[in-house]
Amino acid sequence: MQKDKVSIAKLIEDNKKKNRYKQGLIEKAVPIFLFITALISILTTIGIVFTLLFETVTFFDRVKILDFITSKEWFPFFEQDPKFGIAPLISGTLLIALIAMLVAIPIGLAAAIYLSEYASDNVRRVVKPILEVLAGIPTIVYGFFALTFVTPLLQKIIPGLSFFNALSPGIVIGIMIIPMIASLSEDAMSAVPRAMREGALALGSTKLEVSLKVVLPAALSGIIASFVLGISRAIGETMIVTIAGGSSPNLTFNPTEAVQTMTAYIVQVSLGDASFGSTIYYSIYAVGMTLFVFTLIMNLIAQFISKRFREEY
Amino acid sequence: MISTTNKNKQAEPNNKKLQKPNVFEAKGFNLWYGEDQALKNIDFDIAENNVTAIIGPSGCGKSTFLKSLNRMVELVPTVKMAGEIQYRGKNILSSKFGVEELRTKVGMVFQKPNPFPKSIYENVAYGPRIHGIRDKVTLDQIVETSLKGAAIWDEVKDRLHENAYGLSGGQQQRLCIARCLAIEPDVILMDEPTSALDPISTLKVEELVQQLKQNFSIVIVTHNMQQAARISDKTAFFLSGELVEYNDTDVIFSNPRDNRTEDYITGRFG
Numbered sequence: 001m002q003k004d005k006v007s008i009a010k011l012i013e014d015n016k017k018k019n020r021y022k023q024g025l026i027e028k029a030v031p032i033f034l035f036i037t038a039l040i041s042i043l044t045t046i047g048i049v050f051t052l053l054f055e056t057v058t059f060f061d062r063v064k065i066l067d068f069i070t071s072k073e074w075f076p077f078f079e080q081d082p083k084f085g086i087a088p089l090i091s092g093t094l095l096i097a098l099i100a101m102l103v104a105i106p107i108g109l110a111a112a113i114y115l116s117e118y119a120s121d122n123v124r125r126v127v128k129p130i131l132e133v134l135a136g137i138p139t140i141v142y143g144f145f146a147l148t149f150v151t152p153l154l155q156k157i158i159p160g161l162s163f164f165n166a167l168s169p170g171i172v173i174g175i176m177i178i179p180m181i182a183s184l185s186e187d188a189m190s191a192v193p194r195a196m197r198e199g200a201l202a203l204g205s206t207k208l209e210v211s212l213k214v215v216l217p218a219a220l221s222g223i224i225a226s227f228v229l230g231i232s233r234a235i236g237e238t239m240i241v242t243i244a245g246g247s248s249p250n251l252t253f254n255p256t257e258a259v260q261t262m263t264a265y266i267v268q269v270s271l272g273d274a275s276f277g278s279t280i281y282y283s284i285y286a287v288g289m290t291l292f293v294f295t296l297i298m299n300l301i302a303q304f305i306s307k308r309f310r311e312e313y
Numbered sequence: 314m315i316s317t318t319n320k321n322k323q324a325e326p327n328n329k330k331l332q333k334p335n336v337f338e339a340k341g342f343n344l345w346y347g348e349d350q351a352l353k354n355i356d357f358d359i360a361e362n363n364v365t366a367i368i369g370p371s372g373c374g375k376s377t378f379l380k381s382l383n384r385m386v387e388l389v390p391t392v393k394m395a396g397e398i399q400y401r402g403k404n405i406l407s408s409k410f411g412v413e414e415l416r417t418k419v420g421m422v423f424q425k426p427n428p429f430p431k432s433i434y435e436n437v438a439y440g441p442r443i444h445g446i447r448d449k450v451t452l453d454q455i456v457e458t459s460l461k462g463a464a465i466w467d468e469v470k471d472r473l474h475e476n477a478y479g480l481s482g483g484q485q486q487r488l489c490i491a492r493c494l495a496i497e498p499d500v501i502l503m504d505e506p507t508s509a510l511d512p513i514s515t516l517k518v519e520e521l522v523q524q525l526k527q528n529f530s531i532v533i534v535t536h537n538m539q540q541a542a543r544i545s546d547k548t549a550f551f552l553s554g555e556l557v558e559y560n561d562t563d564v565i566f567s568n569p570r571d572n573r574t575e576d577y578i579t580g581r582f583g
C-alpha cells in the first residue's frame with residue numbers, strides 16, 4: 001500500500017514534467033482562441049450595422065430625411081411622386097406589438113405565477129416542456145392560424161372587420177409569445193430563494209400576497225427582461241403580419257383596419273421585383289435601420305428599468 | 314425513562330412561582346414526514362412571557378416542533394400530524410383555525426437571516442402593510458418602534474431606504490426580528506437564530522431576547538447549551554423525536570432528572 005502511494009506520486013510528477021511544455025502552450029492558446037471567437041461575433045454585428053448604415057445613407061441622398069420622419073404617407077410604389085414617410089409603418093408595427101403584449105403579458109405572467117407558486121411538481125414537469133414546444137412552432141404556422149382561423153372568428157364577433165387587419169395577427173403574435181414570457185418569468189420566479197417565501201408566510205401572508213408582493217418584485221428584473229424580449233419579438237415578427245395583416249400602410253391605431261409593419265414592407269419589397277439600386281431597393285435599408293433603432297431603444301429602456309427595479313438578494 | 318409523563322415534573326417548578334398562563338399546550342402531539350415519525354407523543358406547555366429553550370442533538374425534531382407551533386411545517390407536503398396543539402385554548406390543528414391568523418400572532422425568526430430584497434424600511438413595513446395598515450405616518454411610527462425594539466434603530470436610522478442586503482449578517486437577523494415585531498405578535502419562535510452569526514452579533518441577539526420577553530413569549534431552539542442556560546427560563550430536552558425532560562433551566566442544567574439529559578448536557582453525546 002505504502003509502496004503504491006509513493007510510486008503514484010512519482011508517476012504524477014513524471015507526467016507533469018513531460019506535459020509541462022504542452023500544458024503551458026494550451027493555457028496560452030485557449031484565451032487567444034476564445035478571444036477570436038468573441039471577436040468574430042462582434043465584427044459581424046459591426047459589419048451588419050455598417051452595411052445598413054451605408055445603404056441608408058444612399059437612400060437619404062434621394063429622399064430627404066425630414067420627409068422620411070415627418071411625412072405621414074408611405075406610397076413608395078407610386079410612379080410619380082412616391083411618398084416615403086415612415087410613420088404609417090411605425091404605427092402599424094407598434095399597434096401590432098401593443099396588441100400582442102396586451103395578450104401575452106397578462107396571460108404569460110399569470111401562467112408563470114401559477115407554475116412557480118401554485119403548481120405541483122408533477123404539473124410543472126408536464127407543462128414546462130409543452131411551453132417550450134409551443135415556443136418552437138414555426139411562425140408561418142401561426143400566420144395561417146391567424147388568417148384561416150382567428151380572422152374568420154373575429155369577423156363573426158366584430159361585424160365589418162376587414163379580412164386583413166391588425167387585430168388578428170396582433171392576437172396571434174401575443175399567443176406565440178406567451179410561452180416565452182411564461183417560461184422566462186417562471187425561471188426568474190423559481191430562482192427566488194425559498195427562505196424569502198417562508199419569511200413572508202411566517203408573517204401571516206396568504207399565498208397570493210407572497211406571490212405578488214415578495215416573489216414578483218424579487219424576480220422583477222428577470223420578468224421585465226422577458227417582457228422586453230417579447231416586445232422585441234413582436235416588433236421583429238414578420239411572417240404572421242405579412243400573411244394576416246395586409247399590406248396597406250395606414251397611419252392608424254384602429255386595430256380593425258389593415259396595416260403594414262416595417263418587417264412586412266421589407267418582405268414585400270424583397271419578394272417583388274424592385275431593381276437593384278432603385279430608391280425602393282434602398283428604402284428597405286432605411287426601414288431596417290429604423291427597426292434596428294427601435295429594438296435598440298427597447299433594449300436600453302429594458303436595461304434601465306431592470307437596473308432601477310432590481311432587488312438584490 | 315418515563316419520558317412522556319413529564320406533566321408531574323412540570324407541576325413542581327410551576328408551583329414555586331406565580332403561575333403564568335400558557336400560550337401553547339401540546340397534548341399527545343405526533344408528526345410524521347411520510348412514513349417517518351419525527352415527533353412522538355409530545356406533551357409540552359409553554360408559558361407566557363417566558364423564554365423557553367428547546368435543546369437536543371441534530372435531527373431530534375427541534376425545528377419540526379417549533380414549526381408545528383405556527384404550522385410552517387405544513388409547507389412540507391408529506392407532513393401528517395395527530396394530537397392537539399392549543400394556542401390560547403384553541404386547537405390550531407383543527408381545520409377551522411386560520412393559518413394566516415395564527416402566524417400573525419405567532420411570529421418566527423429563522424436560522425439564516427432572510428430579509429426581503431427590499432429596503433430596510435419596506436422589510437419592516439411589509440407585515441403591517443399586508444394586514445391593511447396603509448397610513449404613512451402610522452407606518453413610519455411602526456418602523457421606528459420595531460427597529461428600536463430590535464435594537465438596530467441607531468445603526469440603520471440614516472439608511473432606512475437602502476437595500477437590506479447591505480447589512481451585516483447580525484444586523485440582518487435583528488432586522489428580521491424587527492420585521493417580526495412590526496405586527497406585534499404574541500409569541501416569537503426562533504430557530505437557532507444565532508447559529509449563522511459571529512460571537513458579538515450573537516451576544517446582541519441574546520440581550521435582545523432578554524428584553525423582548527417583557528412583552529412577548531419566546532420559544533428558542535438552540536444547539537448551544539450555554540446559550541440556553543444564559544437566556545432561558547425553562548428548557549426542554551428533545552431526543553429522537555421525544556420530549557425527554559422539561560423543567561426550569563437551572564434545574565435542567567444543575568440537576569437533571571433523566572440520565573439522557575445529563576449525558577447530553579455534560580457532552581457525553583450529541
Ligand SMILES: Nc1ncnc2c1ncn2[C@@H]1O[C@H](COP(=O)(O)OP(=O)(O)O)[C@@H](O)[C@H]1O
Pocket residue numbers: 346351369370371372373374375376377378389
Ligand atoms: N422536509 C423534511 N422531509 C423529511 N424529513 C424531514 C424534513 N425535515 C426534517 N426531517 C426529518 O425530521 C427529523 C427532525 O428534523 P429537524 O426537526 O429538522 O431536527 P433538528 O431541528 O432538531 O435538527 C430528522 O430526522 C429529519 O431528517
Ligand SMILES: [Mg+2]
Pocket residue numbers: 375376377
Ligand atoms: Mg433545526
